[in-house]
Structures are given as C-alpha cells and as structure tokens.
Amino acid sequence: MSALLLRRLRCLSRTPGSVRAFSSLPPPLPTALVRSTFLDFFREEHGHLLVPSSPVRPRGDPSLLFVNAGMNQFKPILTGTADPRSAMASYRRVVNSQKCVRAGGKHNDLEDVGRDVYHHTFFEMLGNWSFGDYFKEKACSMAWSLLTEHYGIPADRLYVSYFAGDAASGLPADEETRQIWLDIGVPAAHLLPFGLKENFWEMGDTGPCGPCTEIHYDHVGGRNAASLVNTDDPEVVEIWNLVFMQYNRDMDQTLSLLPKSSVDTGMGLERLTAVLQGKRSNYDTDLFTPLLHAIHQRSKVAPYGGRTGSSDQLKVDTAYRVVADHVRTMCVCIADGIHPGMSGAELVLRRILRRAVRFNVEILKAPQGALASLVPTVTHILGGVYPELQREEERIIDIINENEAHFLSSLQQGTRLIHRTLRKMEDKDSSVFPASVAWSLNRDLGFPLDLVDLMLDERGVRVDRQELERLIAENLEVVSDQPADAQPGLTLDVSSLVALQRSGVPHTDDSMKYQYRLKEDGYVFPKCSATVVALFNGQALVSEVTEGQRCGVILDQTCFYAEQGGQSHDRGYFLRDGLQDVPFPVENVVVAGGYVVHHVTATDHLKVGDQVQLHLDQVHRLSLMVNHTTTHLLNFALRTVIGPSVQQRGSHVSADYLRFDFSTKKSLSASQLQQIERCVHDIVSAKHMVHSQELPLQAAMHLSGLRTVDEVYPDPVRVVAVNVPVSELLDKASDPETSVELCCGTHLLQTAAIEDMVITSERQMVKGISRIIAVTRQEATKAREAGKDLSEDVDSLTTRLTLSTPADLNVAQRQAKEVGVLSDAVDNTPMPQWQRRELQSQLKVLQRQSNTVIRKMEIKEAASQAQAVLKKNxxxxxxxxxxxxxxxxxxxxxxxxxxxxxxxxxxxxxxxxxxxxxxxxxxxxxxxxxxxxxxxxxxxxxxxxxxxxxxxxxxxxxxxxxxxxxxxxxxxxxxxxxxxxxxxxxxx
Missing domain, CATH: 3.10.310.40 (Diaminopimelate Epimerase; Chain A, domain 1)
Structure with a gap:
C-alpha cells in the first residue's frame, strides 16, 4: 500500500482544512507500511533523496563504537569535511531509515533492555535532513502533517517541547519555534519549554549544535498529560526529535552562528510502530511478536506475558525481551562486520551475546543452540529492508553458536573457580570475596559480574566492591586506533572551513600526486612549487606562524598524498623561497572538505603567500605504490583461489607492509596460501600495465568485474585496473579475469616493480574474518631467505634428534630447549606463512617426542631418588x-x-x-x-x-x-x- 493510497483512505476520517483532534485512534499499521509511509512522504511529496542506511560500524569515526543516530553518516556534511566531489557534498534534502546500536559509550541502553518495554540496543531511526535548505518552519509543518494527517495520530495526544533558553550560556529561548507550532495549531497548553539537557543538542564538545523541539505522545489520551512529559513516564513517550543546527561551538566553547543552518530529525521506528498499532509496549508490535513466539517454542517456560518490575518476579518476561532485543542486535552487527571480541565494539557485542545466552539458558531454560535458531526469524522480519541479513544468515548462525558454546564452557570453568575460592575463604573464616578473582573471572572468562554477585549472595558473601571498582577503573583505559602520528588538534573545524570558503580560497589541487612517469631507470616524480594559501594553528586560521609552532599548512597545490582509502600519507619536506637550507618536515597529511592540510612544526617563520617547493620522499612513496597495487592483486588472487564469496572487510597500506581483512569461513590452508602467492607472482612476472582513469561514478559502478567496499566514493571516481585499459572495460559484458577497483590511492604503472610478495601472517581475527599481513620486494626476499634458513635448521634438528638417544635427563632437557628456541624463532620471524605452518607441525612432533622422553626419564630418576631417601630415613x-x-x-x-x-x-x-x-x-x-x-x-x-x-x-x-x-x-x-x-x- 503506497503512502498516497493510505492518505486517501484516511481522508474519510479527516476534516479538510486546519488540523483537528481525533476522537479515536487510526487502524493498526504493519511496520513495513509505517516505514515506507515515512520514506515515501519525504521522498515523493517533499523532494528528499532516499539514502540507504549505513552499516552500524562507523566509517572513519574513532569517537564512536557503533552508529547510534541517523546523523552519523552525514557528519562530514555538518562539519564541512565532505569530499566536494562526492555525492554527499551535493545533498540538500535527505531521508532514510538508519540502523542504530546504543550499547556503549555515551549512549548506552544495554542494562535497561528487558527491565522496561521500550529500551533497545538495536533500533531503526527514521529521519529527514536539510543541509542549508529548509529550516524550522518547513520541518515542523512536515512533521505535524505526517503524524496527524498521514498516520492519523490524534492531535490531542501530542505534546511538543521547545528550548526555553539558558542565561548562563547566553542562549535565548527558541520563541521562533514556539510561534511556528502555535501557527500550525498546537494548543499553548501542549507547548512546553525545557532547558539545555532536554532541548539543546550538541554533536560533541565542539562542532555544530542547536536547539531542538520534540514531539511526545500520550498513550492514554483524554487528559492533560503536560506534567508527565520528560519524566520517564512509560505512558507519555518522546517519538520525534527535530534538531535545528544553527550554532557552532568553538574550541574555546563560545558559540557562533553557522553560515548554513541544517535540520536533523530522528524518530524511533519501534516507538512509532507501537503508537500506530495501539500498543503500550514496543515488544507487542509485529517487529517483535514473531520473535517472542519463536523464543517460546524453544523454551520451557510460559508464553510471553509482558510483565515488568515486581510483577515479573521470576524475570521470565524480562528474559524474553532481552533475548528478542539482543538477537536482533547480534544479527545486524555481525552482518555489518562486527563480531564478538575483546576490545571496542567487539567487546560490547561479546557482552550482549553472553547476556542473551544467560537469560536464554538460565531463565528461559532453552537448550544450547536455541539462540542461533532465532536468526531466520530476525531475517524474515528485517531482511527485506536490510538484505545483508539474508546474505550473511549462515555465517551469523555459525558465529552465535560458536560463541555460545565457548561462553557456556567459561561459565562452568568460572563456577568451579568461584567454588574453589569460597572453600579457601572458609578455611580463613573470611566473608569478603577477593576482588582480583571477580575481575579475573570477568576479564578473562567473560563471567558477568552481576552473576558473581548473585552466586555470592546465596552464600552470604560479598565482593570487595571498592577494590573491584579500582580494578575496573584501571582497565577502562581505551586504546585509540588513531595512528600515532595523527594530530587531531590540526584538523580544520567547520568555522575554519567556512572562513576558507568565504575568503574564496579554492580547494587544494592535488592532481600532481598522480603525475609520475615510468622510465627505464625507474619512476620520475614531477617537481612541485606551491603557494601557502592558509595556516591553521589548531584553533583558528592565522596569517603567519613562527619557529617551533605546530600548524596546518594549506597550499594551492600539492604532490603529497593525504591519508585516505586505507593508504598512509606521503612523507617529505618543504623549502621556502629565500630559505633553501631550512627544510620544513611534513609530519602528516590529511584532507578536510577538499583542502589538503600538511601538518608541520615550523622550523622558521612561515606566512600566507610564501612560495614553497615540495620535496617528496620518493623511496617512501614508491613503497606505498608497490604495496597498494599488491593489495589489489591480493584481493584478486583471494577471489581466484577461494571463490567470489570473498569480501574485503578492511585494509591498510604502509611503506613497510600491507594488511588485508576479508571474509572467509575458516583460516586458509598452507596450500591455499601458496596458490595465492603464486597467483600474485604470475601477474608480477607478466609485467602487466596498471591503468587508471576517472569516470562518472554511475558509469564506474557498472564496470565488469568491479570490486567495491562500503565507502562514500567521489564523483567522478578513479578506477584502477590491471592489464586492461579502463576504456575497454566499459564495453565488456562479461567479468574480465583481472583486478578492477575504485581507488583514490597511488599505484604502480606496471606490476614488475613489486618483484615478489610473501604472506607472512594469516589468521582469523574473529569467526568468519581473516587478516593477512604481507610484504613485498626486499622484505619478501628476506622473508623467503629466513624461511629457507629456518627450514634447514628444523631439518637438521629433526635428523639429530631422530638418530640420537639422550644419555641422561640433562641432555634430554637441553634438546627440548633447542626445540623450544627454534619454535619461538619460527613463530616470530617474518617468513612465508605456509612454510611457518609446515615447520610448526614438524616442531610440535619433535616437542611431543622430547616431552615423552623427558617424562620417562624423570619418572625413572624420581623413583631412584625416592628409594634412596626411604632407605636413608x-x-x-x-x-x-x-x-x-x-x-x-x-x-x-x-x-x-x-x-x-x-x-x-x-x-x-x-x-x-x-x-x-x-x-x-x-x-x-x-x-x-x-x-x-x-x-x-x-x-x-x-x-x-x-x-x-x-x-x-x-x-x-x-x-x-x-x-x-x-x-x-x-x-x-x-x-x-x-x-x-x-x-x-x-x-x-
């Protein structure tokens, strides 16, 4: 049913003209229609572009564990850092339904899930955005029209909050928004002012921010519920938040008006569906009822009853909600490449999975494997909107089953450790359980701390809570994934970007990074002269900097590559005209909003307008080019050897090595690793040409054999193809047997310069995702030589140990130590991974043989010593x-x-x-x-x-x-x- 048809059907129960209150609720709407009505309303009737949901793993934003709001993927637009050539930079009106997870960091609803009927770790956020297009009046009128006219929600059940102002911050009340709502027809009694906490939204400590207005719904109706708004009353819930971003908070915390005001709205699909289906609980909607029914079929308890608090004494209904919510979160996260692990988002997901297992097994009495068996039900409910769930269903099931089995084993191990510790405490007549043991259980075995408390309460024992909190605090230090040389203080903020644009400073011309040629004696890189057009000191744009001052230097043109697309930045230095003997080393190169920023610690005076000559570290650049082209060949070889199901999950290209993450069910065999190396070597030996060409994004996406990753690509986009000119790919109907990728990186012009590639490491990071580390050129030669030397050492040791029998225990122990030392060398020396696996197998056999000999000798010697002791004593x-x-x-x-x-x-x-x-x-x-x-x-x-x-x-x-x-x-x-x-x- 289309939104337009729905609107016509509802015309029968709506008077024309101004908005009026409804005396009754609209007929229930299925979730699919709730979602499509929202999207169609903004797309078809108000000219918004429908943008697909981004994955819940944030793209290039280390400040987030998960995507937790619809605006996350549009953050580059709001901060002004979007690539001006990308489609995103052209967005004006946008609508979507975004997958969101709130289970870690600032927004964390994990512990609330199950206790009530409306919190979730995974939810869908419906949203519409305006980036410098419409503002408050249009946003409010569209929201009211959609809710009351299209969805048919009674207007007298809706309450609207707005920003009351804050004198301490110098922020006035948002009277403009209040008047807009009055003009629309919202009664003054339903318009409520609130302060900073409720009605002023900020992206972070700095950046775009502004007042917001929220729409709340009264489930009861027929009363004045104004006093219940924003009091956490489950009967009066917020359903839609409209944020008006009109300010920017600077580094010194002052607020300034943005040059372009934007609108960012968010409405939880689950809550909206509950309203439109006449339910007080999100879990009573068709988003959850099939799942709750499936859980009951696998459990040994009564059907779901919707009880909370003291009425749910056995926590059965709490467990139903926990399992239903958490299995949805697991499915979405795993499908988007997040797997249970030991740090960051992976650690949070591990906790979610284990929490679900506990409730499922302990309270719902479901058998092992029941949790994973719910995945097809989740896929049935959400797979039509998020097809990645259908593609990844089998892998999601495998990962959940494997992690559940491991956790149940850990529970048994942890329970034994608790009982053993309690017995020791009885001997010492102590009632305080060691905090170190409780923390070890949690950190090493994933044993939940609340379960430790529960088990100890039954024995009248408590944990040393003060010491436990100290240990937790010590271990809460988050290790950033940010490169060591990154300097976030020199990243241009939105105010500086706007100032550059207002001053007419053009975007940096960095086309010279691709302008190099291949001659018989090697690569020739062009000379590059440039003008300093702007300087940024970390807080503001300045006209000059002095010696010793850190700054970001923006030039009119550059030959330096800024870190992006998984490739590290170039190295080198500047020389200023008139100061040819004082280099300005370039520490980092980043790009923001089309401007390339060179991070420099000034070695002398530097000012806007200075002329500089750029000197590229050509050895470093060539190494990057070699390793980036090799990464493409490796991607192609993996698909050739393993099959087309291989999906790239991440990569990093540095001058020393390359890293490539990809999807695969299990770790690669030694034979597969050899085949992959041979495949790459064949392409290298063939001296294939590497072609690149810019194409319109739409044309590029239809190229035969194209491999892409989940990124926002510029338009036009650079296409890199091996052995086939890009122009020929446009005409091919079938997939060519070559590597074709969209890539902004710097590449070789011919594969011969790679010389050789060796995979020095391959292992499964988590179930279904493997990581390869590889080296090229001289490093590959060194790795092969090291492998050859170690292979000879292992063969020699094998021969020696096979032919000789140790004379006594000391000799046997020395031989075992030799095996151990050689094993350490094999484990830690860069060498071909396939060869490492073979040598490790040989050494394990030798280690077992040595241990057997030593054990027999020890038993014999011990018996002799014991006999002598007994004879003497x-x-x-x-x-x-x-x-x-x-x-x-x-x-x-x-x-x-x-x-x-x-x-x-x-x-x-x-x-x-x-x-x-x-x-x-x-x-x-x-x-x-x-x-x-x-x-x-x-x-x-x-x-x-x-x-x-x-x-x-x-x-x-x-x-x-x-x-x-x-x-x-x-x-x-x-x-x-x-x-x-x-x-x-x-x-x-």
Whole structure:
C-alpha cells in the first residue's frame, strides 16, 4: 500500500482544512507500511533523496563504537569535511531509515533492555535532513502533517517541547519555534519549554549544535498529560526529535552562528510502530511478536506475558525481551562486520551475546543452540529492508553458536573457580570475596559480574566492591586506533572551513600526486612549487606562524598524498623561497572538505603567500605504490583461489607492509596460501600495465568485474585496473579475469616493480574474518631467505634428534630447549606463512617426542631418588632430606613417590641447583592433615630461604637461596615438629 493510497483512505476520517483532534485512534499499521509511509512522504511529496542506511560500524569515526543516530553518516556534511566531489557534498534534502546500536559509550541502553518495554540496543531511526535548505518552519509543518494527517495520530495526544533558553550560556529561548507550532495549531497548553539537557543538542564538545523541539505522545489520551512529559513516564513517550543546527561551538566553547543552518530529525521506528498499532509496549508490535513466539517454542517456560518490575518476579518476561532485543542486535552487527571480541565494539557485542545466552539458558531454560535458531526469524522480519541479513544468515548462525558454546564452557570453568575460592575463604573464616578473582573471572572468562554477585549472595558473601571498582577503573583505559602520528588538534573545524570558503580560497589541487612517469631507470616524480594559501594553528586560521609552532599548512597545490582509502600519507619536506637550507618536515597529511592540510612544526617563520617547493620522499612513496597495487592483486588472487564469496572487510597500506581483512569461513590452508602467492607472482612476472582513469561514478559502478567496499566514493571516481585499459572495460559484458577497483590511492604503472610478495601472517581475527599481513620486494626476499634458513635448521634438528638417544635427563632437557628456541624463532620471524605452518607441525612432533622422553626419564630418576631417601630415613611422621637434582619436576615426583610408599609421612625435600644456585623445595602431607598444611610449610621454609612458595593444603612447592642446606633442613624439621607436637601429644 503506497503512502498516497493510505492518505486517501484516511481522508474519510479527516476534516479538510486546519488540523483537528481525533476522537479515536487510526487502524493498526504493519511496520513495513509505517516505514515506507515515512520514506515515501519525504521522498515523493517533499523532494528528499532516499539514502540507504549505513552499516552500524562507523566509517572513519574513532569517537564512536557503533552508529547510534541517523546523523552519523552525514557528519562530514555538518562539519564541512565532505569530499566536494562526492555525492554527499551535493545533498540538500535527505531521508532514510538508519540502523542504530546504543550499547556503549555515551549512549548506552544495554542494562535497561528487558527491565522496561521500550529500551533497545538495536533500533531503526527514521529521519529527514536539510543541509542549508529548509529550516524550522518547513520541518515542523512536515512533521505535524505526517503524524496527524498521514498516520492519523490524534492531535490531542501530542505534546511538543521547545528550548526555553539558558542565561548562563547566553542562549535565548527558541520563541521562533514556539510561534511556528502555535501557527500550525498546537494548543499553548501542549507547548512546553525545557532547558539545555532536554532541548539543546550538541554533536560533541565542539562542532555544530542547536536547539531542538520534540514531539511526545500520550498513550492514554483524554487528559492533560503536560506534567508527565520528560519524566520517564512509560505512558507519555518522546517519538520525534527535530534538531535545528544553527550554532557552532568553538574550541574555546563560545558559540557562533553557522553560515548554513541544517535540520536533523530522528524518530524511533519501534516507538512509532507501537503508537500506530495501539500498543503500550514496543515488544507487542509485529517487529517483535514473531520473535517472542519463536523464543517460546524453544523454551520451557510460559508464553510471553509482558510483565515488568515486581510483577515479573521470576524475570521470565524480562528474559524474553532481552533475548528478542539482543538477537536482533547480534544479527545486524555481525552482518555489518562486527563480531564478538575483546576490545571496542567487539567487546560490547561479546557482552550482549553472553547476556542473551544467560537469560536464554538460565531463565528461559532453552537448550544450547536455541539462540542461533532465532536468526531466520530476525531475517524474515528485517531482511527485506536490510538484505545483508539474508546474505550473511549462515555465517551469523555459525558465529552465535560458536560463541555460545565457548561462553557456556567459561561459565562452568568460572563456577568451579568461584567454588574453589569460597572453600579457601572458609578455611580463613573470611566473608569478603577477593576482588582480583571477580575481575579475573570477568576479564578473562567473560563471567558477568552481576552473576558473581548473585552466586555470592546465596552464600552470604560479598565482593570487595571498592577494590573491584579500582580494578575496573584501571582497565577502562581505551586504546585509540588513531595512528600515532595523527594530530587531531590540526584538523580544520567547520568555522575554519567556512572562513576558507568565504575568503574564496579554492580547494587544494592535488592532481600532481598522480603525475609520475615510468622510465627505464625507474619512476620520475614531477617537481612541485606551491603557494601557502592558509595556516591553521589548531584553533583558528592565522596569517603567519613562527619557529617551533605546530600548524596546518594549506597550499594551492600539492604532490603529497593525504591519508585516505586505507593508504598512509606521503612523507617529505618543504623549502621556502629565500630559505633553501631550512627544510620544513611534513609530519602528516590529511584532507578536510577538499583542502589538503600538511601538518608541520615550523622550523622558521612561515606566512600566507610564501612560495614553497615540495620535496617528496620518493623511496617512501614508491613503497606505498608497490604495496597498494599488491593489495589489489591480493584481493584478486583471494577471489581466484577461494571463490567470489570473498569480501574485503578492511585494509591498510604502509611503506613497510600491507594488511588485508576479508571474509572467509575458516583460516586458509598452507596450500591455499601458496596458490595465492603464486597467483600474485604470475601477474608480477607478466609485467602487466596498471591503468587508471576517472569516470562518472554511475558509469564506474557498472564496470565488469568491479570490486567495491562500503565507502562514500567521489564523483567522478578513479578506477584502477590491471592489464586492461579502463576504456575497454566499459564495453565488456562479461567479468574480465583481472583486478578492477575504485581507488583514490597511488599505484604502480606496471606490476614488475613489486618483484615478489610473501604472506607472512594469516589468521582469523574473529569467526568468519581473516587478516593477512604481507610484504613485498626486499622484505619478501628476506622473508623467503629466513624461511629457507629456518627450514634447514628444523631439518637438521629433526635428523639429530631422530638418530640420537639422550644419555641422561640433562641432555634430554637441553634438546627440548633447542626445540623450544627454534619454535619461538619460527613463530616470530617474518617468513612465508605456509612454510611457518609446515615447520610448526614438524616442531610440535619433535616437542611431543622430547616431552615423552623427558617424562620417562624423570619418572625413572624420581623413583631412584625416592628409594634412596626411604632407605636413608625409613618411614616416620616428619621426613626432611635433600636430593641431587636440578629439576623441580623430578623433585615433585620424588616427593610423590616417597609419600606413596609412606602415606602417613609429612615430607619435604630440598635440592640445590648447580647452575643457578637456587634451592628448590617440594613438600606433600597426608590428606586431612589439619595441623601442618603443605602450603604453610613450604611458604615458611622458602621464606626462611629468602624466597617464596605456593600450593594447596596437600602439595606445595617453592624456591629460595642458601649455602647451608643442612641448616635449612634442620629449620624445616623443627617447624614441622612444632606444628605437629600437639597432635603427637594427644595421641600419646
């Protein structure tokens, strides 16, 4: 049903002319129609461009874990940093439905999910935007028309908030918006002023911001609900937020008017659907009911009842909501390339998955695997709008199943550790659970802290909360993914970009970065002279800088490549006219809004208008060109060897190596790695030409054999093809057997310069995503030579160990150490990964053989030592002696042999290591010996020897140092007798 047809149907229940209140609710609308009505209203009736949702993994924005609002993908427009050649730069009116996740960082609804009926970690945000086009009046009138006329929501159930102003910030009340709503027909009693917290929106500490107006809906109706707005009352909910971005907050926190005002609106689809389907709960809409039904079919509890709070004592309905919400989030995130992991967004998703598993298994009593079996239901509900869910369904199921199995295993392991710690606490009569253990459970096993609390409450035990919070705070340090040489303080802000445009400063001409030629003796890079057209000191544009001052230098033209498209920036320096002996080193190169900014620490005076000569680090640039072209060949080779299902998931090109992330079900075999290297080598040996050409974006997207990634491409866009001129690709109907990609990077003109490529590492980062590290040219040669040398070393060691039998334990241990040292070298030396895998397999066999020989020798030696100790001492309550061995393993086995032969003896043995000078200590006591614990005895003896020890009540070990073994033995015996004397006396 189209929006236009829906509008006609509703004309029957609507009076013409001004907006009026409705006496009854509209008929329920299915979610698909709610969504399409919104999009069609703005697209067909108000000329908005429909832009697809971006993935929930943010593009190039390290400040976000997930896309959490519809405006995230349009941030470059709002900050003025969009590539002026991209389609985004031309956006004026836009509409979309954006996938959003709020489960980490500033916006985090994770802990609220399940407790109420309207919070979600994943939701869809409907939004319309104006970038310098319409403003407040048009935005308000369209919103009111859509809600009351097209959706048929009774106007008397709607309340509108607006910005009341803030005297401290010097911000006036938004009376303009208030008057617009009055003119539309909103009663004054339904217009409510609020302050900064509720009705002033800011992107961050700096940047575009402005007042907003929110539309709230009263589920009850027939009353004055004004006092309930913005009070977290579940009956009166915000459904739409209209943000009017008219200010920019500068670095010094002052506000200035933006040259172009913009509108950014956001309306949660789930809440809107609940309103239009007459439901108080989002979970009662058709977005969730099929999922809740599927959960019930797999559980062993009653159907979903919608209870919350105290009425949901067993937390069954809470669990239903948690599982339904979280499985949607998992599906969307995994389909967009985010997988459960150990940091950032991956860590948050891991927590979401484990929370869902706990509720599903513990409360809903669902069997293992039930969670992943819900994925087809999610795909059925959302797959029509987000087809990536359908494409990735099988992989999503595999990842959820694998992570669930791992977590359930961790739960069992963690439960055992908790019980073991509790038993130790009973011995010490303590009721405070060690915070270090609780944090280790959470950090290392993913064991939820609230589950630790629950298990301890049942025993009347508590965690040392103050110490736990300290440990958590220590580990909350976020490691930024930003390159070490990045200098965000020199990034142009929106005010500076606007100032440049107002001053008529043209965008930087960086076409010279592509103007190089290939001659017989190598590449020739053109000379580049330029004029300084602007200087930025991190806060504002300035006319000059002095020596030692960091600044961003903008030139009228440049031959330097700015970091983008996964390729590192160029290196080099400037020379200023009249100052030819003082170079200005270029530390970083970035691009913002069409301006290339060279980060420089001034080595002398520099001012706008100065003439400079640019000197490119040609060796560094050539290495980048080699590795970037190799990245394209690697992408092509992966598809050739593994198949067309391989999708690029990320890449990074530096002068030293290249990194390539791609989708694959499992890690590559040694044979596949060799095939991929051969495929690349064949193209290199063939000396294929590398062609590039700019094409209109629309034409480029239809090229045969084209591979793209999820990026915003400029228009026109640069096409890079190997061995086939781009002009010929326009005429081909079938996919050519070559690499064809859209790419702004700098590339070779012929593949021969690559010389060689070696994959030095390949491993699965998470289930379904592998990462390759590769090197080229001289580094590849070094890697192959290292592999050859190590292969010869492994063969030599294998021959030696196979032909010779170790004479004694010391020889066997030395041989095992040789295997270990060689294994470390194989693990850590850059070499062909396929060869590393083969050598690792050989060394594992040798390690097992060596360990078997050592174990047998240790058992034999321990038995001999034990026999000598028993012959010397006989069987007695306290047996203290020394033995000759350098091995703690032998010493422990000797003690065990002695105790097996004399089960009632309390045994401690010392051994003086010949090489290190340390004294080894091992002890064992009969089970149930309350007077003398092995851990106490060993700790005391090793403490006497200025060392330390540890163990259990029965077995312990440690070390110390002493030149007087006899004295140490005497002290150990006296300690034992003092502890055992009361027991011996009572027996007497």
């Amino acid at each position: 006989g069987q007695k309550d306290v047996l203290v002696d020394s033995v000759e061995t350098d091995s703690m393993s032998v010493l422990m086995k000797t003690v065990n042999h002695v105790c097996s032969a004399s089960p009632h003896s309390h045994v401690i043995l010392l051994a003086h290591q010949r090489h290190s000078g340390k004294v080894l200590c091992a002890c064992q006591v009969p089970k149930g010996s309350a007077s003398l614990l092995a851990s106490d005895w060993a700790t005391a003896v090793c403490g006497h020897l200025s060392g330390n020890a540890g163990g259990t009540a029965v077995v312990a070990k440690g070390s110390g140092s002493s030149s007087d073994i006899t004295g140490a033995l005497r002290w150990a015996e006296q300690f034992a007798h003092q502890r055992l004397r009361p027991l011996i006396s009572s027996h007497s």
